[in-house]
Amino acid sequence: MTSMTTGSTSRADANRRRILDVALAELLRDPDASMDQIARAAGVVRRTVYGHFPSREGLISTLVDEAVQALSAAHSAGREGVEDPAEAVARSVLAVWEIADRYRLLVALAQRTVTMQGIRERLGPVREESIGLLRRGLDENVFSSPLPAPALAYVHEQTLFAVMEAVNDGLLTAREAGRCAAVTVLTAAGVPASRATELVAKLND
Amino acid sequence: MTSMTTGSTSRADANRRRILDVALAELLRDPDASMDQIARAAGVVRRTVYGHFPSREGLISTLVDEAVQALSAAHSAGREGVEDPAEAVARSVLAVWEIADRYRLLVALAQRTVTMQGIRERLGPVREESIGLLRRGLDENVFSSPLPAPALAYVHEQTLFAVMEAVNDGLLTAREAGRCAAVTVLTAAGVPASRATELVAKLND
């Protein structure tokens, strides 16, 4: 064991990685993409994919796990000990945006009724955090909405999806999209537009 | 031709109608529902469905056409000659809500990448109206958002979806959801929460 990676192993790992990446993109385009489509897109034969993942579901599961993990990390990052709910939300949105762009797969898959349950479950903790944050903001009258916190969390999520879609369609550059998403989420929560803009600008300096 | 509907014909029509209704519900639960699932749920044999619709795609197409038509009608209803963009948006949301609840299928199907294209196309005119309305509001400074009008239209749509989901999950009653949706859409567009609440309340008297 001279080195921890033999040549062929590292090559195999690279393949595995590429399969995952390409599967992400391919499933984003078509949630029903077959193993063959994915394999070919990854420049590999179908059989090889089965060499790395036991089944289609196993592949997707790995994908979702990675995405949820990254999302979860980003979501709680950078808003430790922030007392203002509005600022916390803004920071969270900006942090999530960084990686959400890559993991837009969640957007596509989350909508698929069947798979949705699984994602919902795993995403539960993140959502709970969001709800708590939103509830605090509503209690402190920083936010203002006729919706209860959990419903507002849905709006929060869907707003992010909407902005992502806008980016996909070229209506926005990915660069400015993060700030826009943050501002929009805040205003949807009832924060005055001027204050939201100001706050996000300050965070983004 | 004593009457315009012979007995068997009216029976057939009723079947056709029921198949459509049940297909709506079934596809809502599972966008991949097979013809057999749909037929059985409608208390009919698969073969019978093919007697009414040429193919699965034909069935869905009919469904989408109906939904889009109803949606389109509701969208433009009741906001003729309304000068205030905010009020027009509020009226539109309230009107759409009435039927959108029934046609939640669009929500499920609209997310399916393959079918989405078709829906997007047919929904184009409606979306264009929305965009025009939003743009006017932005120009007149009634609305305030960092997003261009088309992107704001996405947010508009997704917000409706989010509120529908909240209703599905029992977080909101369908009764109050309409008003909540309207208020949330307006605040997301940058209308001050107080003014949005007030405006919607006035419309809903």
Add this chain to the structure above:
DNA sequence: ATCGACTTGCACAGTGCTGTGCAACGGGCG
């Protein structure tokens, strides 16, 4: 060079769905 791993190409069984054909059945309507 030779070993070991990853990969390839092919073949195969199994499954589930679609769309169609056809004979039989049933119930209103003339």
Add this chain to the structure above:
DNA sequence: CGCCCGTTGCACAGCACTGTGCAAGTCGAT
């Protein structure tokens, strides 16, 4: 009654995809 239309049940071909088995190939590492 007997006609017609819709409905039923069954059977069938076709297709696309999944997951597996196996022999042969490839390429880096030892």
